Amino acid sequence: MLEDLKKRVCTLNKRLPSSGLVILTWGNVSARDPKTGLVVIKPSGVAFDSLQPADMVVVDLDGKVIEGNLMPSTDTPTHLEIYKAYPQINGIVHTHSTYAVAWAQAQKPIPCLGTTHADSFKGEIRITNFLPPKAYSDYEKKTGEAIVSAFKEFDPLDCPAVLVRSHGPFTFGRTPEAALENSLILEKVAQMAFISETLCQDNVPAVSKDLLKKHYERKHGESAYYGQRKLPK
Amino acid sequence: MLEDLKKRVCTLNKRLPSSGLVILTWGNVSARDPKTGLVVIKPSGVAFDSLQPADMVVVDLDGKVIEGNLMPSTDTPTHLEIYKAYPQINGIVHTHSTYAVAWAQAQKPIPCLGTTHADSFKGEIRITNFLPPKAYSDYEKKTGEAIVSAFKEFDPLDCPAVLVRSHGPFTFGRTPEAALENSLILEKVAQMAFISETLCQDNVPAVSKDLLKKHYERKHGESAYYGQRKLPK
Amino acid sequence: MLEDLKKRVCTLNKRLPSSGLVILTWGNVSARDPKTGLVVIKPSGVAFDSLQPADMVVVDLDGKVIEGNLMPSTDTPTHLEIYKAYPQINGIVHTHSTYAVAWAQAQKPIPCLGTTHADSFKGEIRITNFLPPKAYSDYEKKTGEAIVSAFKEFDPLDCPAVLVRSHGPFTFGRTPEAALENSLILEKVAQMAFISETLCQDNVPAVSKDLLKKHYERKHGESAYYGQRKLPK
Amino acid sequence: MLEDLKKRVCTLNKRLPSSGLVILTWGNVSARDPKTGLVVIKPSGVAFDSLQPADMVVVDLDGKVIEGNLMPSTDTPTHLEIYKAYPQINGIVHTHSTYAVAWAQAQKPIPCLGTTHADSFKGEIRITNFLPPKAYSDYEKKTGEAIVSAFKEFDPLDCPAVLVRSHGPFTFGRTPEAALENSLILEKVAQMAFISETLCQDNVPAVSKDLLKKHYERKHGESAYYGQRKLPK
Numbered sequence: 068m069l070e071d072l073k074k075r076v077c078t079l080n081k082r083l084p085s086s087g088l089v090i091l092t093w094g095n096v097s098a099r100d101p102k103t104g105l106v107v108i109k110p111s112g113v114a115f116d117s118l119q120p121a122d123m124v125v126v127d128l129d130g131k132v133i134e135g136n137l138m139p140s141t142d143t144p145t146h147l148e149i150y151k152a153y154p155q156i157n158g159i160v161h162t163h164s165t166y167a168v169a170w171a172q173a174q175k176p177i178p179c180l181g182t183t184h185a186d187s188f189k190g191e192i193r194i195t196n197f198l199p200p201k202a203y204s205d206y207e208k209k210t211g212e213a214i215v216s217a218f219k220e221f222d223p224l225d226c227p228a229v230l231v232r233s234h235g236p237f238t239f240g241r242t243p244e245a246a247l248e249n250s251l252i253l254e255k256v257a258q259m260a261f262i263s264e265t266l267c268q269d270n271v272p273a274v275s276k277d278l279l280k281k282h283y284e285r286k287h288g289e290s291a292y293y294g295q296r297k298l299p300k
Numbered sequence: 301m302l303e304d305l306k307k308r309v310c311t312l313n314k315r316l317p318s319s320g321l322v323i324l325t326w327g328n329v330s331a332r333d334p335k336t337g338l339v340v341i342k343p344s345g346v347a348f349d350s351l352q353p354a355d356m357v358v359v360d361l362d363g364k365v366i367e368g369n370l371m372p373s374t375d376t377p378t379h380l381e382i383y384k385a386y387p388q389i390n391g392i393v394h395t396h397s398t399y400a401v402a403w404a405q406a407q408k409p410i411p412c413l414g415t416t417h418a419d420s421f422k423g424e425i426r427i428t429n430f431l432p433p434k435a436y437s438d439y440e441k442k443t444g445e446a447i448v449s450a451f452k453e454f455d456p457l458d459c460p461a462v463l464v465r466s467h468g469p470f471t472f473g474r475t476p477e478a479a480l481e482n483s484l485i486l487e488k489v490a491q492m493a494f495i496s497e498t499l500c501q502d503n504v505p506a507v508s509k510d511l512l513k514k515h516y517e518r519k520h521g522e523s524a525y526y527g528q529r530k531l532p533k
Numbered sequence: 534m535l536e537d538l539k540k541r542v543c544t545l546n547k548r549l550p551s552s553g554l555v556i557l558t559w560g561n562v563s564a565r566d567p568k569t570g571l572v573v574i575k576p577s578g579v580a581f582d583s584l585q586p587a588d589m590v591v592v593d594l595d596g597k598v599i600e601g602n603l604m605p606s607t608d609t610p611t612h613l614e615i616y617k618a619y620p621q622i623n624g625i626v627h628t629h630s631t632y633a634v635a636w637a638q639a640q641k642p643i644p645c646l647g648t649t650h651a652d653s654f655k656g657e658i659r660i661t662n663f664l665p666p667k668a669y670s671d672y673e674k675k676t677g678e679a680i681v682s683a684f685k686e687f688d689p690l691d692c693p694a695v696l697v698r699s700h701g702p703f704t705f706g707r708t709p710e711a712a713l714e715n716s717l718i719l720e721k722v723a724q725m726a727f728i729s730e731t732l733c734q735d736n737v738p739a740v741s742k743d744l745l746k747k748h749y750e751r752k753h754g755e756s757a758y759y760g761q762r763k764l765p766k
Numbered sequence: 767m768l769e770d771l772k773k774r775v776c777t778l779n780k781r782l783p784s785s786g787l788v789i790l791t792w793g794n795v796s797a798r799d800p801k802t803g804l805v806v807i808k809p810s811g812v813a814f815d816s817l818q819p820a821d822m823v824v825v826d827l828d829g830k831v832i833e834g835n836l837m838p839s840t841d842t843p844t845h846l847e848i849y850k851a852y853p854q855i856n857g858i859v860h861t862h863s864t865y866a867v868a869w870a871q872a873q874k875p876i877p878c879l880g881t882t883h884a885d886s887f888k889g890e891i892r893i894t895n896f897l898p899p900k901a902y903s904d905y906e907k908k909t910g911e912a913i914v915s916a917f918k919e920f921d922p923l924d925c926p927a928v929l930v931r932s933h934g935p936f937t938f939g940r941t942p943e944a945a946l947e948n949s950l951i952l953e954k955v956a957q958m959a960f961i962s963e964t965l966c967q968d969n970v971p972a973v974s975k976d977l978l979k980k981h982y983e984r985k986h987g988e989s990a991y992y993g994q995r996k997l998p999k
Contacts, residue, residue: 090717090718090721091714110761111761112760112761113761138761141751141758141759163721165725165728166728168725169725169726169729169732170729170732172646172647172729172737173728173732173733173737174738180406181401181405181466181467181468182466182468183326183396183401183468198744200741200743200744203747206751233646233647233648233740233744234647234648234649235647235648235649251323252324258398259398259401259402259405260402260405261728261731262398262494263402263403263405265731265732266402266403266408266494266497266498267406268501268734271405271406272407274466275433277433277436278431278433281433281436281439285374292374293344293345293374294344294345294371295343295345295346295370295371413872413932414867414870414871414932415932415933415934416792416862416867416933481790485790488789488862488864491864492867492871493868493871495864495865495868495872495960496868496869496871496872498960499869499960499963499964500872500874504871504873505873507932508899510899510902511897511899511932514899514902518840525840526810526811526840527810527837528809528810528811528812528836556950556951557947557950557951577992577993577994578992578994603994607984607991607992629882629954631954631957631961632961634880634958635958635961635962635965636965638880638958638959638962639879639962639965639966639970640970641965666974666976669976672984699879699973699977700881700882701880701882727961727964730965731964734967
């Protein structure tokens, strides 16, 4: 079942190491099939090199394995919480990319310091609250809940990335391809913000709300004019 | 029309990601044809991998599409303002290269700290003034005007790079090939300056005017002696 | 003798430069054969490119060359002290990886700042004590003793890495493959900690003992659930 | 003439960009032929890609071109001053490698912070004195004199690298291959020292003279025991 989606999810998982976002077996990509509502996710702890579409695991939103011979990613309950909360999200990527993790370890949100950030993320990259030890018995699910809490009323697709405190980033998209693209942008933005902060000894002013809105809407707003639409007459 | 120039501009655009200056669809290269005055530029939001010479868009200095089936880069009006102001410039490159963007986000010009910088840029890399929100209705054209304002009486080919505040770098050249080379040098110089500033906790003295002039003129002055001319007798 | 192990050790040594952990002839990988107790190690100062399995040197725990035409790595006595102290260790890797060396030069242990660290290392990465000049006549052996002293009652396989003060890292494993994997993780963790510390001007709080334990045991504890075991029923 | 040496010097020049030490046409490698005393050097401003052994320029110690159709590197007089002062040096490499240049721009010598440094360089990497503008009429020769002054009575082969203030590094060797290796080590050491200094907010103590001597002599002293000599009996 879902052979096409398994192929896409497999390909995207293999891009995690080839694009420099992770080493070893770190990170995972999942996708939700909009028709069935089932989720396809990477198996836990398998080397990316040997990953095949048939290794992908299909689970339902309760985490029950519907198809697959391998255990799903340990982080599956985190992905599922996000899918349950946001029907508009059909792709999720978790990485341990260097600069995004370093911000998560510094326990700081990534401020929006320029248009590279504003082109993709409408505001700072949020960081989840501290997870109390009593939540550890259901750690991955609670991590998902903490992510959902970080957005409250805000549409996560308007700022499709989040840092799990002391851990690392998750990114989202309408498709898993978009979620992976957001992981690449997040890591670049995290690196640029690190350099800017270091240059200014931590005192860079975030960009104005006006510039943030202008750039975000140039690409994503109702009157967006970036990319290919129609030629003006 | 302008088939040769379209081929050159296409090749140079593809070098943006392969040389590490951008990821995804970021950045753009344009060139002006000295004979017709027409400008060849990358289409907006197209993947570099699939870019073909026939995809390049030909526009006139008013931004009218003269040839091409795709929308030109969103940044086209910025390029055109620069071409209109400076007849000596026939190539422009815009990137989101990491260190140059970080300086733009830090809202600081890049000081000339050594001969690597002075060999190519006669002085600090300027940063444009803040663009007020009322300018946003014509954002890309106003960005071009801000770049022109940053140079005033100064010949931009003597320091062929500029940072757009909170955004990123544009570089120039007599040819688009020279403009791309200047983007590569700018990014390297921005990285070196970051490291030097961090080593000195922000107190590196800029090089003396004498050393700046000596190195710039060794390569670009009337008595330049770098590169291949004639053997001394 | 030990032809299979020599092949493995040769392959792992060649991965040191190809994975970016060292340049030139730096670093070395060794393995202990659990049956014979003999140690296979890289020869001293040989280029990685030309390294062949037959070049590997077999030594006993006293450092006597049992087989091989080349001199064993200068660091052999350091490896042997570790093998003698810890029967559970059968693989050791020494590198000069950039960030781990920089922490060793800064003469600071690497604090555990996040889950990337906690997933593999149960606590901070220890740094050895200062070695007094009177120890220099038996420098490499004394270095091994200093490493053993750094762990005291602690099982080094629970935190399989150490920094030799002013020098660089050694990592361990039940196998040489695991030891190399730990070198890769250590370098990434050292880089992330550097960025986090710089972002926080040296004031990042280490992760709580609870989070450290949760993540370490999720992967390595008795009830570990990371990776492939059995499907839940 | 000197066809073999021209081939070696050509190959080494091409390694400058491929090993990441320079971009574009930056940097140059030269070698002295011990028999004739003639120097083979890269031509000025030629792309590395197209460089052929026949393009190498042969000059005598006075800078007279003995063979070659191209202008020698602009930096030739700097190389010649070094060859004239030190008969033991037969290879010189000049690069604009990122971290070494950043230290030169910071106008600081690179302190010896660890054994990676001490293994190759017996002490800090010196930085030349400020060159007064009146020296600019003979800029490249005076730069060479400033390098020689930086060593005074010290044998430059014991610490075969130097930073030209506000400019960049030169490295030396008994052969041009050794000089290139020293450029690679210098850049790595410059990067490690930057990270250590940043971690310690500029207060890393340099390694003790004892440790410096121990490591340097382990590899280069009279009783050196690193690398392949004879098996102990």
